[in-house]
Amino acid sequence: MTINTLAKGGCHREQMACFRKMEKVIVAMQDPDMGMKMRNQRLLITVIPHAMTGHDIITWLTHKYRISEEEALHLGNMLVKYGYIYPLKEPRCLVLRPDESPYRFQTPYFWTSTRWPASELDYAIYLAKKNIRKQGELMEYEKERYSLLHKRINHTWDFVVMQAREQLRASKQRRKADRIVLECQEQAYWLINRPPPGVNNVLDTGLERPNNFSCRVTLNSDYYKREIEACRKALGRNRVKSSICLEGFLKYSEQYLNHDPIMQGCLPSNPWISDDTAHWTMNAEIVPVPTRLRVERWSFSFMELLNDAMGRKEFMTYLEKEFSAENLYFWQACEDIRHGENSKIVEKVEDVYKNFLAPGAARWVNIDSKTMDKTLEGIKRPHRFVMDDAQMHIYFLMKKDSYPRYLKSDLYKNMLAKAIVPQETKKSVFPFMRRQRHSSPSPAQTATQAAEEEGLAKGAGANSAAGSHF
Amino acid sequence: KYLSTFIKTLKYMRSPPTPEMATQEVPLNETLAHLKTESETLKSKLEEERAKLHDVELHQVAEKVEGLGQFVMKTRRTLKGHGNKVLCMDWCKDKRRIVSSSQDGKVIVWDAFTTNKEHAVTMPCTWVMACAYAPSGCAVACGGLDNKCSVYPLSLDKNENLAAKKKSVAMHTNYLSACSFTNSDMQILTSSGDGTCALWDVESGQLLQSFHGHAADVLCLDLAPSETGNTFVSGGCDKKANVWDMRSGQCIQSFETHESDINSVRYYPSGDAFASGSDDATCRLYDLRADREVAIYSKDSIIFGVSSVDFSLSGRLLFGGYNDYTINVWDVLKGTRVSILFGHENRVSTLRVSPDGTAFCTGSWDHTLRIWA
Numbered sequence: 001m002t003i004n005t006l007a008k009g010g011c012h013r014e015q016m017a018c019f020r021k022m023e024k025v026i027v028a029m030q031d032p033d034m035g036m037k038m039r040n041q042r043l044l045i046t047v048i049p050h051a052m053t054g055h056d057i058i059t060w061l062t063h064k065y066r067i068s069e070e071e072a073l074h075l076g077n078m079l080v081k082y083g084y085i086y087p088l089k090e091p092r093c094l095v096l097r098p099d100e101s102p103y104r105f106q107t108p109y110f111w112t113s114t115r116w117p118a119s120e121l122d123y124a125i126y127l128a129k130k131n132i133r134k135q136g137e138l139m140e141y142e143k144e145r146y147s148l149l150h151k152r153i154n155h156t157w158d159f160v161v162m163q164a165r166e167q168l169r170a171s172k173q174r175r176k177a178d179r180i181v182l183e184c185q186e187q188a189y190w191l192i193n194r195p196p197p198g199v200n201n202v203l204d205t206g207l208e209r210p211n212n213f214s215c216r217v218t219l220n221s222d223y224y225k226r227e228i229e230a231c232r233k234a235l236g237r238n239r240v241k242s243s244i245c246l247e248g249f250l251k252y253s254e255q256y257l258n259h260d261p262i263m264q265g266c267l268p269s270n271p272w273i274s275d276d277t278a279h280w281t282m283n284a285e286i287v288p289v290p291t292r293l294r295v296e297r298w299s300f301s302f303m304e305l306l307n308d309a310m311g312r313k314e315f316m317t318y319l320e321k322e323f324s325a326e327n328l329y330f331w332q333a334c335e336d337i338r339h340g341e342n343s344k345i346v347e348k349v350e351d352v353y354k355n356f357l358a359p360g361a362a363r364w365v366n367i368d369s370k371t372m373d374k375t376l377e378g379i380k381r382p383h384r385f386v387m388d389d390a391q392m393h394i395y396f397l398m399k400k401d402s403y404p405r406y407l408k409s410d411l412y413k414n415m416l417a418k419a420i421v422p423q424e425t426k427k428s429v430f431p432f433m434r435r436q437r438h439s440s441p442s443p444a445q446t447a448t449q450a451a452e453e454e455g456l457a458k459g460a461g462a463n464s465a466a467g468s469h470f
Numbered sequence: 471k472y473l474s475t476f477i478k479t480l481k482y483m484r485s486p487p488t489p490e491m492a493t494q495e496v497p498l499n500e501t502l503a504h505l506k507t508e509s510e511t512l513k514s515k516l517e518e519e520r521a522k523l524h525d526v527e528l529h530q531v532a533e534k535v536e537g538l539g540q541f542v543m544k545t546r547r548t549l550k551g552h553g554n555k556v557l558c559m560d561w562c563k564d565k566r567r568i569v570s571s572s573q574d575g576k577v578i579v580w581d582a583f584t585t586n587k588e589h590a591v592t593m594p595c596t597w598v599m600a601c602a603y604a605p606s607g608c609a610v611a612c613g614g615l616d617n618k619c620s621v622y623p624l625s626l627d628k629n630e631n632l633a634a635k636k637k638s639v640a641m642h643t644n645y646l647s648a649c650s651f652t653n654s655d656m657q658i659l660t661s662s663g664d665g666t667c668a669l670w671d672v673e674s675g676q677l678l679q680s681f682h683g684h685a686a687d688v689l690c691l692d693l694a695p696s697e698t699g700n701t702f703v704s705g706g707c708d709k710k711a712n713v714w715d716m717r718s719g720q721c722i723q724s725f726e727t728h729e730s731d732i733n734s735v736r737y738y739p740s741g742d743a744f745a746s747g748s749d750d751a752t753c754r755l756y757d758l759r760a761d762r763e764v765a766i767y768s769k770d771s772i773i774f775g776v777s778s779v780d781f782s783l784s785g786r787l788l789f790g791g792y793n794d795y796t797i798n799v800w801d802v803l804k805g806t807r808v809s810i811l812f813g814h815e816n817r818v819s820t821l822r823v824s825p826d827g828t829a830f831c832t833g834s835w836d837h838t839l840r841i842w843a
Binding site: 014018061068078231232234240254260272283343388440 | 546606685730742743750783796810816828
């Protein structure tokens with residue numbers, strides 16, 4: 001499988017779209033009324049017209065897009081990296097400096113998008129020109145490429161040299177200022193289209209994607225028939241008014257605001273910032289006393305309660321008291337079927353039937369007769385989703401009945417009352433003292449250990465448990 | 471009540487039977503053209519229907535919400551070790567470990583907190599575009615130009631060669647673009663350059679379900695955090711984001727409002743919506759109950775495509791990694807850009823918020839990964 005980092009035939013859609021947008025910015029910058037003020041810039045003894053300073057560029061971008069100077073510098077840098085603006089001082093360094101350094105707009109003739117991709121022939125002519133103009137002007141890497149090209153397109157080499165000589169002759173007839181400008185423009189173009197080694201190739205877009213939709217999928221009548229069917233179904237679907245749906249986002253964000261460490265911070269401190277893992281220790285899967293935020297979260301939705309191992313354990317305890325624990329056991333067993341190995345489905349379905357559905361089963365679950373009949377029928381040919389209807393029935397039963405009562409129960413209220421609210425740890429007074437970052441046992445190890453203990457005890461792993469110091 | 475009558479009326483307004491049913495002697499390519507036209511007509515009709523119930527914009531509803539203040543997030547860890555572009559990463563459920571994959575075929579498991587590398591595997595192919603951590607923390611899955619998704623159990627025995635225990639699970643006919651374990655270590659969902667998604671049984675490598683409907687490469691997918699846990703969303707080069715039923719393999723909802731390839735899709739934490747990031751330099755939010763796009767996150771000064779998106783824990787913030795090396799942070803409700811983060815020296819190719827929302831991690835073409843908090 002080959003990777004085209006530069007398309008040989010067509011253009012990269014993604015790149016072209018970006019070029020068009022950058023070109024819009026450039027055109028706006030050159031607008032006679034709202035564009036940039038340009039002046040003559042001195043370069044050694046020559047005066048270059050229509051130039052601007054790095055500072056001017058940043059100021060203009062800051063005002064036009066109402067962004068910060070930092071962002072304007074970044075955006076301006078992109079324009080330079082992609083060759084729309086080039087530096088007059090230190091032309092080989094394609095970086096935007098936020099000072100009085102002079103820059104100029106690249107002529108559209110030399111925009112990368114104008115003649116994409118840059119051809120080998122043109123590059124050869126360019127290098128030949130440089131070579132002829134001043135012996136030894138080629139850089140090391142350019143010399144290497146020059147000789148490589150010479151080998152590769154040797155058959156047209158006469159043409160290359162002839163073209164190079166012709167272009168040099170034409171340029172000698174120009175004014176010095178114009179000649180310098182053209183040389184700068186051409187150099188900038190090649191710095192981008194044939195970057196020196198070690199420099200990021202901005203034109204690299206990674207793996208090539210299809211230019212044309214039908215490359216990978218055949219858009220035949222079956223495809224369109226499916227599309228039409230999907231559209232018809234979609235037209236018939238029930239939709240909810242936006243004013244109702246969108247309120248949901250507000251409610252959710254508000255409810256979870258205190259639980260969002262990036263928005264509100266977390267107690268005692270964010271481990272990534274303070275290097276203290278207390279927050280993780282306090283919120284580990286199973287702890288003697290959970291934090292208040294965690295217990296509060298169990299009241300947000302039934303799913304939150306079940307997704308938390310401790311929450312689920314507490315709920316199970318409550319159900320045991322209510323003599324309806326079989327519901328949760330059943331639900332868990334169904335989950336195990338749905339998400340487990342294919343090979344174990346038949347066996348698991350049988351177990352579920354024996355334990356939960358068969359008449360007189362030890363943990364018989366109360367499902368309505370219609371669902372029960374459908375499930376029993378399905379069990380004759382067990383498959384991954386055979387328990388889905390029954391599982392959903394029990395899930396909603398727990399959600400509508402047991403769950404709300406659990407939240408009102410003493411069990412929950414006590415849990416909430418004794419839950420910890422950690423003290424905030426202030427950032428270290430001495431900023432130079434950094435806490436040691438302790439490692440933690442890998443989940444992979446705990447599983448391996450458990451597996452080992454099941455077989456022969458080889459002695460606990462001596463590495464991670466002790467913790468390695470930074 | 472008016473709503474249900476209205477919808478019932480719609481159901482009676484059926485389209486006429488397709489031309490091919492009426493005539494049997496119409497040449498094949500003419501029929502195809504008819505089908506294509508009918509498909510496009512229906513799509514516009516669908517957009518009209520979706521627009522009818524759109525009575526308010528998200529940012530209008532959010533006017534009463536307090537604005538967000540100054541936002542400070544910095545790089546807290548830099549993970550160096552990949553020798554080439556980092557293409558993908560995923561968090562372990564333990565909230566501190568991550569797996570990352572790169573262009574040179576390397577897959578590395580790190581304890582991001584200490585920045586120690588814990589495991590490294592060299593894949594037999596380059597461009598490992600997809601990697602995922604198993605829910606148990608005991609294995610990782612990865613794949614790319616080999617068209618496969620392989621699962622590597624993580625062994626702590628220093629002498630053991632991880633590659634030896636490798637298990638080949640998925641087989642596509644083109645590159646693997648994304649992979650994700652479902653609720654357990656036993657099933658993997660994959661998306662591919664061959665235009666399909668597929669669900670696999672890890673133990674046997676058997677194909678459980680395949681999902682057809684994209685017209686071009688599928689680039690990303692995300693599983694829904696719903697109670698009944700049966701759907702996922704995918705995005706592709708055909709500018710479509712499709713929501714699928716994992717049981718039946720059917721596409722149950724489809725959205726086509728982006729102007730270019732969709733590189734990343736991520737569910738809103740409640741599961742009622744999802745966000746997408748595209749080469750058209752915008753992120754968009756799609757509400758599944760309203761069945762339409764409800765927000766666009768874009769700015770004039772943002773020119774380059776979005777490679778990866780993820781929500782903060784509360785869903786209030788949307789983080790986007792961009793091809794211009796930056797990360798833009800959006801206020802999901804108000805639609806405004808809250809912050810722009812600099813640091814990477816090349817494209818940001820992947821971005822994920824940690825499982826407990828304390829930080830997010832970015833991977834870049836500059837060979838590094840960064841943890842931000």
